[in-house]
Amino acid sequence: MVKTEKCRIIENKKVGPDFYRLKIIAPLIAIKARPGQFVHIRCSGPAGILLRRPFSIHKINNANVSAYQRINVSAQKQGWIEIFYKTVGKGTEALARKKPGEIINVIGPLGNGFSIPRKINSAILVAGGMGVAPLLLLAEELQKSNCKLQKLNLNPSSSIQHPGSRIIVLIGAKTKKELLCENEFKNLGCTVKVSTDDGSKGYKGLVTGLLENVVRRTSYVIRKNKRSTVYACGPKAMLREVSRIAAKHKIPCQVSLEEDMACGIGACYGCPVNTKQGYKLVCKDGPVFNAGEIV
Amino acid sequence: MKLTTHHSPLTTDLSVNIAGIKMKNPVMCGSGTFAFGEEYAEFFDLKEMGAIVTKTITLKPRKGNPPPRIKETYSGMLNCIGLQNPGTEAFIRDKMPVLRKPGIPIIVSIGGETEQEYTDITRELKGVRGVSGIELNISCPNLHPHLSPLPSRERKEKERLRMFAQDEKAAAGVVRRVRRITRLPLIVKLSPNVTDIKIIARAVERAGADAVSLINTPLGMAINLEKRTPCLSNTTGGLSGPAIKPIALRMVREVYNTVRIPIIGMGGIMDARDALEFMVCGAKAVAVGTANFVNPRAIPEIIDGIRKYMVENRIKKIGLLVGSLKAK
Ligand SMILES: Cc1cc2nc3c(=O)[nH]c(=O)nc-3n(C[C@H](O)[C@H](O)[C@H](O)COP(=O)(O)OP(=O)(O)OC[C@H]3O[C@@H](n4cnc5c(N)ncnc54)[C@H](O)[C@@H]3O)c2cc1C
Ligand SMILES: Cc1cc2nc3c(=O)[nH]c(=O)nc-3n(C[C@H](O)[C@H](O)[C@H](O)COP(=O)(O)O)c2cc1C
Ligand code: FES
Numbered sequence: 001m002v003k004t005e006k007c008r009i010i011e012n013k014k015v016g017p018d019f020y021r022l023k024i025i026a027p028l029i030a031i032k033a034r035p036g037q038f039v040h041i042r043c044s045g046p047a048g049i050l051l052r053r054p055f056s057i058h059k060i061n062n063a064n065v066s067a068y069q070r071i072n073v074s075a076q077k078q079g080w081i082e083i084f085y086k087t088v089g090k091g092t093e094a095l096a097r098k099k100p101g102e103i104i105n106v107i108g109p110l111g112n113g114f115s116i117p118r119k120i121n122s123a124i125l126v127a128g129g130m131g132v133a134p135l136l137l138l139a140e141e142l143q144k145s146n147c148k149l150q151k152l153n154l155n156p157s158s159s160i161q162h163p164g165s166r167i168i169v170l171i172g173a174k175t176k177k178e179l180l181c182e183n184e185f186k187n188l189g190c191t192v193k194v195s196t197d198d199g200s201k202g203y204k205g206l207v208t209g210l211l212e213n214v215v216r217r218t219s220y221v222i223r224k225n226k227r228s229t230v231y232a233c234g235p236k237a238m239l240r241e242v243s244r245i246a247a248k249h250k251i252p253c254q255v256s257l258e259e260d261m262a263c264g265i266g267a268c269y270g271c272p273v274n275t276k277q278g279y280k281l282v283c284k285d286g287p288v289f290n291a292g293e294i295v
Numbered sequence: 296m297k298l299t300t301h302h303s304p305l306t307t308d309l310s311v312n313i314a315g316i317k318m319k320n321p322v323m324c325g326s327g328t329f330a331f332g333e334e335y336a337e338f339f340d341l342k343e344m345g346a347i348v349t350k351t352i353t354l355k356p357r358k359g360n361p362p363p364r365i366k367e368t369y370s371g372m373l374n375c376i377g378l379q380n381p382g383t384e385a386f387i388r389d390k391m392p393v394l395r396k397p398g399i400p401i402i403v404s405i406g407g408e409t410e411q412e413y414t415d416i417t418r419e420l421k422g423v424r425g426v427s428g429i430e431l432n433i434s435c436p437n438l439h440p441h442l443s444p445l446p447s448r449e450r451k452e453k454e455r456l457r458m459f460a461q462d463e464k465a466a467a468g469v470v471r472r473v474r475r476i477t478r479l480p481l482i483v484k485l486s487p488n489v490t491d492i493k494i495i496a497r498a499v500e501r502a503g504a505d506a507v508s509l510i511n512t513p514l515g516m517a518i519n520l521e522k523r524t525p526c527l528s529n530t531t532g533g534l535s536g537p538a539i540k541p542i543a544l545r546m547v548r549e550v551y552n553t554v555r556i557p558i559i560g561m562g563g564i565m566d567a568r569d570a571l572e573f574m575v576c577g578a579k580a581v582a583v584g585t586a587n588f589v590n591p592r593a594i595p596e597i598i599d600g601i602r603k604y605m606v607e608n609r610i611k612k613i614g615l616l617v618g619s620l621k622a623k
Binding site for chain 2: 003004042049050051052105107259260261262263264265266267268269270271272273274278279284
């Protein structure tokens with residue numbers, strides 16, 4: 001019974017043409033959240049927009065974990081989360097007007113996040129546009145699991161030299177200006193490749209073209225171990241193509257889906273996705289699904 | 296110590312009795328906005344509710360409509376869920392055991408395309424432990440495709456299957472048949488998509504309904520101008536939320552002036568004041584729908600708000616408020 005929080009805004013910063021980062025104090029959400037889960041936010045008061053809006057959890061800072069034990073007690077209670085959003089309509093625009101210090105009502109963490117297979121040793125993350133949002137937290141988590149593996153796997157003849165090279169991040173956008181989070185992923189130690197539709201930076205074309213290239217070149221690593229996973233978040237058409245490529249190369253693939261939501265918790269049946277077992281709910285059964293399930 | 300009786304919550308009586316269903320307060324959930332309760336149990340103790348009304352179940356499982364199923368509109372939302380539900384058998388097997396846990400009255404909402412389907416479900420529910428009453432949803436606006444360019448034969452077929460609640464004879468017919476085979480309290484859910492709701496209310500009362508609940512959603516539409524398509528997969532959908540409250544209040548008042556059986560009022564209730572307005576208009580109990588999506592703790596907060604209002608206004612029994620609207 002701890003899923004609703006009244007959260008104080010620490011920061012709500014414009015970081016690009018229509019892009020914002022919102023950091024809120026949410027210790028109860030921060031402590032439970034897993035990569036791929038989302039929060040459901042009331043973007044304005046009772047007289048404004050009626051329904052909440054869903055946003056992926058982009059970053060977490062859990063002041064409670066042992067690594068932070070030296071922080072004073074009050075700071076420990078100040079666990080925060082960050083969301084990364086683009087203004088596309090009334091709700092996100094209302095959110096963008098919120099100032100630090102204001103309180104917003106948040107439910108979360110909701111949904112089932114990405115699953116990280118226990119024996120995973122490499123991953124390809126594919127982000128289209130805002131799709132970077134949940135993938136950054138995932139990369140962080142993968143990095144942790146990777147570190148553990150690294151300790152067990154100090155074999156110098158290992159084909160992988162860098163711990164970071166085990167996580168390849170492919171980011172696609174229309175233009176250079178809309179490429180998001182490149183540095184954040186690099187700072188985590190991931191190998192980052194980008195694509196733009198107009199060729200203003202990186203590979204010219206769709207991120208799925210880039211994926212095709214990367215998979216073709218690295219698949220000997222992946223096939224040898226069968227311990228890789230493709231994780232993707234972005235527009236529907238992109239996810240369909242990513243799923244196809246992954247299936248072709250027999251790499252397990254998880255996709256994070258979007259659907260307009262009302263309740264966000266599985267009570268209204270408003271957010272179905274057609275799967276091999278019939279309709280499932282994006283908010284409750286997802287938003288992350290195994291690509292093979294989706295029809 | 297001096298006893299200030301009128302200020303003590305102990306003397307504030309929120310309990311109501313709807314056709315034999317004893318509720319400790321007049322607040323329940325609107326069918327279809329609360330699924331089968333499990334999701335909301337994470338936000339509050341369901342024991343606090345007056346009663347729980349299930350998502351409408353049909354005889355066989357229903358897949359529901361394809362996405363998109365919802366679209367927000369000004370102060371409201373459209374939905375065309377299409378009665379997605381696991382079917383009666385799976386409901387009894389999988390959902391009833393969970394629903395029984397909080398120990399509050401359970402009202403099972405049932406729907407169908409034919410009279411036979413309603414009576415078949417009612418028979419299956421017979422003897423199922425914990426069922427306190429049946430709500431006949433004869434007003435779901437999303438069972439049939441509206442306005443969509445179907446091939447003509449199929450279209451005629453579908454149009455024959457009109458909404459029961461839009462025709463006094465059809466409404467009375469289904470109520471009479473279900474009445475004959477059950478002693479459970481029978482609530483009939485009415486549609487606002489009619490010329491005169493009083494006629495339908497009177498017809499179902501005569502046919503043996505123990506209570507009416509209103510309103511289900513008025514039909515609406517939303518357009519994607521860029522694509523020049525409807526926003527919803529089913530073209531039309533039911534409108535809910537604060538946008539429909541004035542219509543709902545008016546209809547509750549009209550029905551209150553027409554029938555003797557109790558009314559469960561709903562449509563855009565967001566807080567305790569909204570709920571109290573419905574009661575003043577004549578609703579003996581209220582249902583909270585869309586508000587649950589916005590605030591998952593809406594129901595307990597509304598119950599607290601009603602109690603507070605009663606204490607502040609020295610109202611000892613909630614029944615005293617019902618229908619207390621004064622002439623202007
Ligand atoms: C699980 C989940 C996680 C999400 N995470 C993020 C995130 O981290 N960052 C982010 O910026 N956005 C995210 N979204 C999308 C975000 O919820 C929508 O952009 C937001 O609801 C739009 O609200 P609005 O009122 O501003 O726009 P509206 O006025 O509702 O719509 C404006 C335009 O946006 C489109 N739109 C509306 N809702 C969605 C949606 N759910 N998905 C795609 N397009 C939509 C509409 O079709 C319309 O063209 C996520 C969505 C889901 C379901
Ligand atoms: C998503 C959604 C699903 C609904 N499903 C049902 C249903 O299955 N059966 C039913 O009788 N009413 C259904 N309703 C109607 C509500 O029970 C209620 O009558 C209506 O929404 C008005 O109340 P509100 O404005 O408080 O939501 C549904 C409403 C919504 C928003
Ligand atoms: S948004 Fe209500 S079920 Fe998913």
